[in-house]
Amino acid sequence: MSPLVKVENLSKFFESSGEIFQVFDQVNFTLEAQSSTALIGESGSGKTTLIHVLAGLEPPNSGMVIIDGIKIWNSKESMRAIFRLEKMAIIFQQYNLIPSLNVLSNITLQARLINALDEAFQYELISLLGLEKLLMKYPEEISGGQQQRVAIARAILAKPKILLADEPTGNLDNENTRKVLEAFEILSARYKTTILVATHSKSVAKKLDTKLQIESGKATKTVIR
Amino acid sequence: MKTFSISTISILKHWHRKPLQLFFALIGLSLATALWSSIQLLNSQAKNSYETAVDFLTASETEIILPLRSTSISIEVFGELRRAGWPVTPILEGKIPGQRPVTIIGIDPFTMSESRGLINKLSDEENPFQEFVLNNNFGFASEETKAYLETLSLELDISVSAQLSANIVITDISLAEKILGEQGKISRFELTAPPLKNWDFLEELDLRLVESNSLGDLEQLTKSFHLNLSAFGLLGFVVGLFIVHSTLSLAFEQRKATYMTFRSIGVPIWTVYTSALSEIVVLALMGGIIGVFLGHWLAFILFPNVASTFNNIYGINLGDQLVLSVTEVFLALLMPLLGTLLISMNFLLKLYRIAPHKLGSVVFLSKIYNNKNKIKLGSSIILISLIIILANSPLGLIKSFFIIGMTILTASILLPLVLSKILSLLASSVTIRMPLSHWFVADSAHQVNRIALSLNALMLAVAVTIGVDNMVKSFKDTFDVWLEKRLITDIYVRALDQNVAAQLIKNLRNEPMVKNIYPIVSSKSRFQNQPIDIVGFLPAEIYSKNWPLVESSEVTWERVRSGEGVLANEQFCYRHNLNVGDLIKLDSGLNSNLKIPFRIAGVYADYGNSLGQIMVKIDSYHHHFSRIPPTNFALEVPSNSFAKISDILTRNYGLVQSEIIDQSTIKELSTKIFDRTFAITSSLSDAMIIIATLTILISLITLSEIRVTNLAPLWVLGITRLTLLKLELSQFILMILFTLLFAIPTGLLICHFLTSYLNIAAFGWKLPVQYYPEIWIKTLIIASTTSILAIIFPTVLLFKNSASLMIRRYKNDA
Numbered sequence A: 001m002s003p004l005v006k007v008e009n010l011s012k013f014f015e016s017s018g019e020i021f022q023v024f025d026q027v028n029f030t031l032e033a034q035s036s037t038a039l040i041g042e043s044g045s046g047k048t049t050l051i052h053v054l055a056g057l058e059p060p061n062s063g064m065v066i067i068d069g070i071k072i073w074n075s076k077e078s079m080r081a082i083f084r085l086e087k088m089a090i091i092f093q094q095y096n097l098i099p100s101l102n103v104l105s106n107i108t109l110q111a112r113l114i115n116a117l118d119e120a121f122q123y124e125l126i127s128l129l130g131l132e133k134l135l136m137k138y139p140e141e142i143s144g145g146q147q148q149r150v151a152i153a154r155a156i157l158a159k160p161k162i163l164l165a166d167e168p169t170g171n172l173d174n175e176n177t178r179k180v181l182e183a184f185e186i187l188s189a190r191y192k193t194t195i196l197v198a199t200h201s202k203s204v205a206k207k208l209d210t211k212l213q214i215e216s217g218k219a220t221k222t223v224i225r
Numbered sequence B: 001m002k003t004f005s006i007s008t009i010s011i012l013k014h015w016h017r018k019p020l021q022l023f024f025a026l027i028g029l030s031l032a033t034a035l036w037s038s039i040q041l042l043n044s045q046a047k048n049s050y051e052t053a054v055d056f057l058t059a060s061e062t063e064i065i066l067p068l069r070s071t072s073i074s075i076e077v078f079g080e081l082r083r084a085g086w087p088v089t090p091i092l093e094g095k096i097p098g099q100r101p102v103t104i105i106g107i108d109p110f111t112m113s114e115s116r117g118l119i120n121k122l123s124d125e126e127n128p129f130q131e132f133v134l135n136n137n138f139g140f141a142s143e144e145t146k147a148y149l150e151t152l153s154l155e156l157d158i159s160v161s162a163q164l165s166a167n168i169v170i171t172d173i174s175l176a177e178k179i180l181g182e183q184g185k186i187s188r189f190e191l192t193a194p195p196l197k198n199w200d201f202l203e204e205l206d207l208r209l210v211e212s213n214s215l216g217d218l219e220q221l222t223k224s225f226h227l228n229l230s231a232f233g234l235l236g237f238v239v240g241l242f243i244v245h246s247t248l249s250l251a252f253e254q255r256k257a258t259y260m261t262f263r264s265i266g267v268p269i270w271t272v273y274t275s276a277l278s279e280i281v282v283l284a285l286m287g288g289i290i291g292v293f294l295g296h297w298l299a300f301i302l303f304p305n306v307a308s309t310f311n312n313i314y315g316i317n318l319g320d321q322l323v324l325s326v327t328e329v330f331l332a333l334l335m336p337l338l339g340t341l342l343i344s345m346n347f348l349l350k351l352y353r354i355a356p357h358k359l360g361s362v363v364f365l366s367k368i369y370n371n372k373n374k375i376k377l378g379s380s381i382i383l384i385s386l387i388i389i390l391a392n393s394p395l396g397l398i399k400s401f402f403i404i405g406m407t408i409l410t411a412s413i414l415l416p417l418v419l420s421k422i423l424s425l426l427a428s429s430v431t432i433r434m435p436l437s438h439w440f441v442a443d444s445a446h447q448v449n450r451i452a453l454s455l456n457a458l459m460l461a462v463a464v465t466i467g468v469d470n471m472v473k474s475f476k477d478t479f480d481v482w483l484e485k486r487l488i489t490d491i492y493v494r495a496l497d498q499n500v501a502a503q504l505i506k507n508l509r510n511e512p513m514v515k516n517i518y519p520i521v522s523s524k525s526r527f528q529n530q531p532i533d534i535v536g537f538l539p540a541e542i543y544s545k546n547w548p549l550v551e552s553s554e555v556t557w558e559r560v561r562s563g564e565g566v567l568a569n570e571q572f573c574y575r576h577n578l579n580v581g582d583l584i585k586l587d588s589g590l591n592s593n594l595k596i597p598f599r600i601a602g603v604y605a606d607y608g609n610s611l612g613q614i615m616v617k618i619d620s621y622h623h624h625f626s627r628i629p630p631t632n633f634a635l636e637v638p639s640n641s642f643a644k645i646s647d648i649l650t651r652n653y654g655l656v657q658s659e660i661i662d663q664s665t666i667k668e669l670s671t672k673i674f675d676r677t678f679a680i681t682s683s684l685s686d687a688m689i690i691i692a693t694l695t696i697l698i699s700l701i702t703l704s705e706i707r708v709t710n711l712a713p714l715w716v717l718g719i720t721r722l723t724l725l726k727l728e729l730s731q732f733i734l735m736i737l738f739t740l741l742f743a744i745p746t747g748l749l750i751c752h753f754l755t756s757y758l759n760i761a762a763f764g765w766k767l768p769v770q771y772y773p774e775i776w777i778k779t780l781i782i783a784s785t786t787s788i789l790a791i792i793f794p795t796v797l798l799f800k801n802s803a804s805l806m807i808r809r810y811k812n813d814a
C-alpha cells in the first residue's frame, strides 16, 4: 500500500530577535494509509510545529509534504483550506472551539460544513465521551477537559481521511483517556482514518501501531506492533 | 517609590510596543478637545464681536431712555439715574450746522460698556482708545466725511474709520457739547445692561423708556444660535471620547495580565492605581494640548463659513484678533481631563476587581452579558418612563436638557440591545443545518457587544445631525415666511424727538410718496409679575392680511378692531398658559388701581423676542395705558423708494439717518444670520460624521487584533480567508445599516425635544417643525459611505497578511 502522507527533506526554523532556531533539519518519513502513529518527543522538540506544517497552517522553509497525492505546500492557500476542511480533522493543543457557538453546534460544525453529518454516529460519540449534559452550554462555561473532549468529538465526527491530534489527552483523567482512545479506534477501524497523535503519554503511545520520534531536528520511525 | 516607578514603567512600556494605540488615543482626545474648544472659541469671539459691534451706536436695536416731554435731558438727571443704579450711558446727538446733514454723536467712554473695544475697533491706529480719552478734540468719521468736516474749520482731529457710514462723527460727549453749543445737555441714554424695573422713577425724572423699534432683539436669536452651537460642541466632544474609550479599553485588556502579575506578587493596589492614574492624566493633557491648538486651527481652516459669518454679520475680521487667554486654555484642558477620567472609571473599577485570589477563576462572559442585558433593559425602561413623565410636566430649561440627554442615553443603551436581540432571534431561527450562516448570526450577536461603542458613536453623530439639520432647516423656512409677513411695510421710523413725531403725523400723509402711515406706540407693564410690552397699533388691513398669526379664529380681527380683543405673542401665551378666547386683565397705565379686561383674539409668532407682548388697538391703548403720542411709525411706500423717502425725512423733518430703518436691511441681516447659522451647523455635522467614522475606523483597527483570535478557529478548520472576509464585511455592513436606520427616529426625537421643549423653555417660542426626508437621506448616504469605507480598510488589511498572524495569534492567545 502506498503511504498516505509523505514528508521529504522537510526543514523548518524560527527566527526570533535575530537568532535562528532550527526545529527540523531535512526530515523524511511516511505515514501509511489507515495506520495510527504516536508522535513523541520532549517538550519543545517540535511536535506541534510538525502538525501545523502537515495541516497546511504553517509553511516549512524547505522540503515537501505530500498528502493523498497532493503537494500541499505547492497549492494555493484556499486549496489548502478546502483540503483541510474536507480531508483532515485537527485536534489542537488549545482545543480551538468557536466561542459564539454552543457545544452541540461546535461538535457538529465540521461535519455539517462538509455536509457529512452522521446523526447516529453523533449520538454514539456524545455518549461515549460523556458530553450529553453540556450540549447547550458555551465553550467558556465548561472546563478545560470538557472543552478538549468537545474538540475531539468535533474532529472525529467529521470522519476525516487523516486525523492530526496534538496532546488530545493532556487534560484528561485515565477513564476519559481510555474513552478517547476507544473513539480513535472506532475511527480507524470503521472509517479507515489515518491517525497521527502527538503525545507525552506512554499509555497512549502504546495503543498505536507506530512511533515517530522527534529528536534534535531529526525524525526516527519505529514500528511498535 | 521604587515599586511605583517599576510598575509605572512596565505599564507605560505597553505604549512603546503599541505605538498605533497611543496614536489613536491621542487622536481621539485631541479631536474631541479640538471640536469643543473651537466652538467655544467661536462662541466667545462672536459674543465679543456682537457686543462691540459698531451697530451699537447707530442702529436702533437697543432700548433707550428719552425725555418725556422736552427735547433734551439735563446732565443732573444722568447723575440721579446712575445713583439709582440704572445702567445708562449718555449720548448727545445733533446736526453740525452746514451744507451737509452731518450728525455728531457724543459718547461717554467711561460709562459705555465695551467702549474700549468699540473704539479700538473704529480705527486701525495703535490704541485709539487712549487717544480718544486723552485728546480733547479727537473724533472718528469716514474718510469722505472727514474731508468735508475739514472745510468747516472746527477744532476737530478726525481719525478715519472705515467702519462708519457717511455723515456721522463720533466724539467724546464733551466735545459734542462744545460743537453743538449744548452745554450740559444729553439727548438720550442708552442702556448698557437690562433696564431696572422701577419705571416709575423714570417718570419722576420726566423720562421714558423706549423699546427698540425692530423685530425684537436680534441678540436673542444669536443667543439661541450659541446655545445650539454649544450643545453641538458638547456632543462632538462625547463622540470623540468614544475613540478614546475604545483604545483605552483595548490597552486595558491587553495589560490585564501585567496588572494581575503585579497584584499577585504583592504590589499594593494604591501603587497600581497611582501609576494608572498618572498615565491617564498625562495622556489626557497631551491629547488636550494638541487639541487646543488643533481647535484653534479648526475654527478658521475647517469652518471658513463660520469665520466669514462673523465677518459678514459683525463687520469684524475675526482672524486677526484671535488670542487664547490662559484661562481659556486651562478650561479647554479641563474638558479632556474630566472626560478621560470619567471613561477610565470603568477600568479603574475593573482594576480593583483583579484581586490576586481571583487569578485563574473562570469568567462566564455570556452570563455577564445576559445579566448586563437585563440591567440595560431595566434602566432603559426606567429612562423611557422618566422621559414620558418629564415631557408631560411643566416646561423648564434644565428639564428640557435632561430630556434630550436621557433620550440620547436611552438610544445608546437600546441600540446594541435591540440589535443583539434581533440577531439572537435570527440565530435561533437559522437552523444549525446551515452551519456557516448559523455561526454568522451567532457571532454577530457577540460582535455587537464588541463594537457597540463605535456603533453608538455613529448613531449619535447621525441622529444629532439629522435632528439639528432638520430643526435648522424648518426654522429657516418658517423664519423667511415670518419675516416677510412681520415686516409689513418698507420703512420704519423712530423719531427721537416728540415734536418731530408730531410733525410726521400731521404732514407725512400729504407727502406724495407715502401711501400710508401706521403709528406704533409701546410701553412697559407687568402681567402676573412678569415684564411685558404693551403695543398700540392701527389694526388696518395690511395687518390683518400679513400678521403672522399662529392661533386665530374667525373673529380675531373683528375683536381687535372693536378694542375688546388683543393679540398676544407666543411667549406670553406659553408663559401664562393662555390661549385664544381667554380673558386677561391688564394693569391700566393711567390709573394704578384699575385692571382692564381683554380677550385674547389671536396669537402671533414673535421669534427672537424674550418678553411677552400684547398688541392692542391704538385708541384703546391711549385710553387705557398711556397718552404719550406715538413716535414710531411704519410707512407704506412704493417699493425701492427708500433713498428718496429717507432724503425727504432728513431734509424736511430733520430726522437723522439712524432714526430711519429700511426693512430690507433688517431682512438682510436676519437672513444672513440664519443662512450662516445653517452653514455652521452643516460644517459641524460634517465634522461630527467624520469623527464618528474615525471612531469606527480606529476601533476596528484596534479590535482587529482581538478579531483575528475570533476568526482563527474557523480558518484552521478550513474556511478560506476570502469566505471569512466576505462574512466579516457583510456583518459590519448589516450592523451599520441597522445603526443608521435606528438613528433616524432618534434624530427626529431629538429634533422634537429641541423644538417643542428646549426652545420654548429657553426662548418662549415654539420652533415649527417640518420634515425633510431629503436631509435624512443625504446624511444617511454620507454616513454609510464613509463608514463602509472605514470598515473595508481594516477588514481587508486584517485578511491580507493574516495567515501567519492567525497561526501566531492562535498559538499565543488561545
Ligand SMILES: Nc1ncnc2c1ncn2[C@@H]1O[C@H](COP(=O)(O)OP(=O)(O)OP(=O)(O)O)[C@@H](O)[C@H]1O
Binding pocket: A014, A015, A016, A021, A023, A041, A042, A043, A044, A045, A046, A047, A048, A049, A050, B808
Ligand atoms: N513562532 C515561533 N517563534 C519562534 N520559535 C518558536 C515559535 N513557535 C515554536 N517555536 C519554537 O519551536 C520549538 C518547537 O515548538 P513546538 O510547539 O512545536 O514544541 P512541542 O514539541 O509541541 O512542545 P510541547 O510538548 O511542549 O507542546 C520550541 O522550541 C519553540 O520554542
Ligand SMILES: [Mg+2]
Binding pocket: A047, A048, A049, A093, A166
Ligand atoms: Mg506542542
